[in-house]
Amino acid sequence: MSGRVIVVGSVNVDLVVRAPRLPVPGETVTGGVFEQHHGGKGANQAVAAARLGRPTLFVGAVGTDAFGGEALAALGAAGVDTSSVAVIPDAATGVAAILVDDQGENLIAVASGANGLVDTAAVRAAFRRLGSLDGDVVLVSHEIPTATARAALQMARAEGGRTILNPAPAAGLDRTTYGLADIITPNRYEAAMLAGIDRTKQPSDYGRVARRLLDGGGAGPGVREAVIVTLGGAGALLVSADAPDAPIVLPPYRVDPVDTTGAGDAFVGALAAALAEGRDLSGALRRALVAGALATTKPGAREGMPTRVELDAATGDEPFERRRSQEVRLEPTVRTDPAASAEPTAPADPAAPSEPTN
Numbered sequence: 583m584s585g586r587v588i589v590v591g592s593v594n595v596d597l598v599v600r601a602p603r604l605p606v607p608g609e610t611v612t613g614g615v616f617e618q619h620h621g622g623k624g625a626n627q628a629v630a631a632a633r634l635g636r637p638t639l640f641v642g643a644v645g646t647d648a649f650g651g652e653a654l655a656a657l658g659a660a661g662v663d664t665s666s667v668a669v670i671p672d673a674a675t676g677v678a679a680i681l682v683d684d685q686g687e688n689l690i691a692v693a694s695g696a697n698g699l700v701d702t703a704a705v706r707a708a709f710r711r712l713g714s715l716d717g718d719v720v721l722v723s724h725e726i727p728t729a730t731a732r733a734a735l736q737m738a739r740a741e742g743g744r745t746i747l748n749p750a751p752a753a754g755l756d757r758t759t760y761g762l763a764d765i766i767t768p769n770r771y772e773a774a775m776l777a778g779i780d781r782t783k784q785p786s787d788y789g790r791v792a793r794r795l796l797d798g799g800g801a802g803p804g805v806r807e808a809v810i811v812t813l814g815g816a817g818a819l820l821v822s823a824d825a826p827d828a829p830i831v832l833p834p835y836r837v838d839p840v841d842t843t844g845a846g847d848a849f850v851g852a853l854a855a856a857l858a859e860g861r862d863l864s865g866a867l868r869r870a871l872v873a874g875a876l877a878t879t880k881p882g883a884r885e886g887m888p889t890r891v892e893l894d895a896a897t898g899d900e901p902f903e904r905r906r907s908q909e910v911r912l913e914p915t916v917r918t919d920p921a922a923s924a925e926p927t928a929p930a931d932p933a934a935p936s937e938p939t940n
Contacts, residue, residue, distance in 0.1 A: 584717070584858065584859050584860055585715075585716075585717030585718040585719060585858045585859075586636065586637045586638065586639065586712075586717075586718045586719075586858060587628070587631040587632075587636045587637070587638045587639075587718070587719050587721060587851075587854045587855055587858050588638075588639050588641065588708075588709075588712065588715070588718055588719070588720045588721070588738070588743070589624050589625075589627050589628040589631070589638065589639070589640050589641065589642075589720075589721045589722075589723070589851075589854075590624065590641045590642070590700075590705055590708075590720065590721070590722045590723070590726070590730075590731070590734040591622065591623055591624015591625070591627065591628075591640075591641075591642055591697075591721075591722065591723035591724075591725060591726055591748075592622040592623055592624045592625065592642060592676055592694070592697040592700075592723060592725035592726055593620075593621075593622035593624060593625035593640070593642050593643075593644055593653050593657070593667070593675070593676060593697065594620075594621045594622035594625070594653075594675070594676035594677055594678045594692065594695075594697070594725075595618065595619075595620060595621065595649040595652065595653060595675060595676070595677050595678070596618065596619040596620065596621035596677075596678045596680050596843070596882075596883055597616070597618055597677060597678065597679050597680065598616070598617040598618070598619060598680045598681075598682060598843075598881075598882075599614040599615070599616055599617075599679075599680070599681050599682070600614055600615045600617065600682045600683075600881070601613060601614035601681060601682070601683060602683065602684050603683045603684065604681055604683045604687065604688075604689055605681070614681075617881065617882070619882040619883055619884065619885070620652070620653055620656040620657075620883075620884060621678055621680075621843075621844075621883045621884070622642070622653075622676055622678070622697070622725065623723040623725050623748065623750060623846075623847055624640065624642055624721075624723045624725065624726070625640060625642065625653065625657060625662075626844055626847035626848070626851065626883050626884055626887075627721055627723065627748070627847045627850050627851035627854070628640040628657065628660075628662045628851065629657065629660040629662060629851065629884050629887060630844075630847060630848045630850070630851025630852055630855070630873065630877075630884075630887045631721075631851040631852070631854050631855040631858075632660050632661040632662045633660065633661070633887055633888065633889050633890070634851075634852060634855040634856075634873070634888070634889070634890045634893060635855070635859075635890040636854075636855040636858050636859065637663070638661065638662050638663065638855075639662070639663040639665070639666060639708075639712070640657060640662050640663065640664055640666065640667060641666045641667070641700075641704065641705055641708045641734075642666075642667050642668075642696075642697065642700055642726070643667060643668040643669070643670050643673070643696040643697060643699055643700045643704070644667060644668075644669055644670070644673075644675045644676075644696050645669070645670055645672075645673035645674045645675040645695055645696045646669060646670070646671055646672065646673065647674055647675055649674075649675035649677070650669060650675040650696070653675055654667060654669075660884075665711075666704070666707075666708035666711070668696075668699075668700070668704050670696045670699050673695060673696040673699055674693070674695035674696065675695050675696055676692065676693065676694050676695040676696060676697040676725070677692070677693045677695065678690055678691070678692045678693075679691045679692075679693075680843060682841055682843065682881075685839075686839040686840055686841050686842045686878060687842060688841070688842060688843050690843070692725065694725065697725055697726050698726070698727060700726040700727065700730050701727070701730055702729065702730055702733040702734075704730075705730060705733055705734045705737060706733070706737060709737050709738070709741060712741075713741075714741055714742055715738055715741040715742050715743030716741075716742035716743075717742075717858075718742075718743045718744070718858065719743065719744050719745075719746060719854045719855075719857050719858040720734065720735075720738035720743040720744070720745050720746070721745075721746045721748065721850065721851070721854045722734045722735055722738075722745065722746070722747050722748070722763075723747075723748040723750065723850075724747070724748065724749055724750055724751055724752070724754075724755060725750070725751070728754045728755065728759060731747070731755075731759060732758065732759040732762065735747060735759065735762035735763055736762055739762060739764075744764050744765075744857060745762065745763045745764045745765070746763060746764065746765045746766070746767065746850065746853065746854055746857075747759070747760055747762075747763035747765070747766045747767070748766075748767050748846075748850045749766055749767070749768050749772050749776060750768070750769070750772060750846070751772075752768060752771075752772035752775040752776050753775070755776060756776075756801065756802070757798075757799065757801045757802030757803065757804070758801070758802045760776060760795065760805060761798070761802040761803035761804055761805065762803075763805055763806070764805070764806045764807040764808075765805070765807050765808050765809075765810065765853075765863075766795065766805050766809055766810070767810045767812065767849070767850050767853065768809070768810075768811055768812070769811070769812045769813075769814070769846070770784065770788060770811060770812075770813060770814075771784070773788060773791050773792065773795070773809070773811045774791060776795055777791045777794045777795060779791065788811045788813075788819050788829075789819065789821055789829035791811070792809035792811055792819065792821035792826075792829065793821060793826045793827075795809050796808075796809055796821065796823050796826055804823075805823070806823065807822065807823055807863075808820060808821065808822040808823065808863060809821045810853075810867060812846065812849065812874075813831075815834055816831075816833075816834065817831060817832045817833045817834040817871060818831075818832050818867060818871060819831050819832075820832065820863070820864070820867055822863070830864070832867060832868060832871060834871060834875060835871050835872040835874075835875040835876075835896070836875070837875045837876065837878060837879050838879070839875075839878035839879065840878060840879055840880060840881055840886075841878060841880065841881045841882065841883075841886070842878050843882070843883045844877045844878075844882065844883030844884055844885075844886065844887060845874045845875070845877050845878045846874065847877075847883065848873045848874045848876070848877035848886075848887045848888075849870045849871065849873060849874030849877075850870070851873075851887070852866075852869055852870040852872075852873030852874070852888075852893070853866050853867060853869075853870035856869045856870065868897070869893065869897055869899070872888075872893060872896050872897050873887070873888055873893055876888045876892065876893070876896060
């Protein structure tokens with residue numbers, strides 16, 4: 583059953599300086615170009631899902647400043663339902679200051695503003711209006727208070743939703759929060775932090791790190807379904823609770839990057855969209871990797887996020903709903919030969935993902 587994507591998270595305005603290289607601490611780098619874009623991890627993820635054709639609702643907050651009105655208009659223009667976005671009097675809309683170098687690498691600092699005021703009451707009210715979440719995917723990011731993120735995961739699970747936690751930033755998260763997620767999507771550094779490993783001592787075996795996050799303990803439960811560790815230019819690592827000792831490394835989709843700012847958000851939004859439309863986790867992950875790569879081909883966090891048509895073209899997919907409807911219409915041939923009484927062989931699943939060719 584196809585479902586909705588509900589995103590609980592942050593919305594920002596991105597103030598970007600493009601410079602030949604990133605400064606080191608205490609250094610000033612001149613010769614940059616200034617740009618302003620719409621951002622915030624939660625809002626970006628919502629846009630990524632909406633562009634891929636999923637009904638998408640965003641739960642968050644903006645201030646009463648000019649940035650807030652612009653942010654809401656941009657979400658609405660992208661097809662995101664903003665009826666559950668609070669406008670908080672006397673609060674500033676979140677702002678991200680972003681530096682991007684000629685290789686597309688970036689440094690980001692965020693002033694949370696209204697994002698820090700998203701509370702559990704707002705999430706509860708939004709979920710009450712939505713009713714049952716059966717078949718829906720609820721994606722929670724962590725640029726909002728930890729208590730709110732935890733409550734969103736709890737409420738979503740109670741209403742039958744499939745939960746994804748994007749643990750960025752990872753600081754302040756523990757099992758009492760990430761153990762409420764069906765799927766988590768840390769990068770390497772976030773995975774190590776969640777597992778209690780010193781960031782200066784990055785592990786060589788991220789499969790072992792992921793298994794630690796899947797395992798329950800005295801401090802709380804483990805992740806229920808899967809840990810997906812994004813590996814930047816090396817692709818992604820999938821470790822599932824069903825087969826924790828058989829990690830799967832999926833290769834990246836190769837492009838010439840211009841700006842990596844929105845790659846992670848495009849990846850997570852596309853993952854949520856693919857799961858909401860009924861794809862299996864492996865197929866959804868392959869699709870998300872391509873979406874994340876395509877998002878780096880244009881400046882800005884959202885500008886390169888692919889549409890459904892663009893992603894289908896890049897992955898070689900035909901529309902998933904069409905394939906699934908064809909699969910439903912397939913019926914076994916009725917055989918009159920009494921010697922042929924065995925059960926008919928089921929047709930191959932046309933929705934099964936092929937191995938990537940890149």
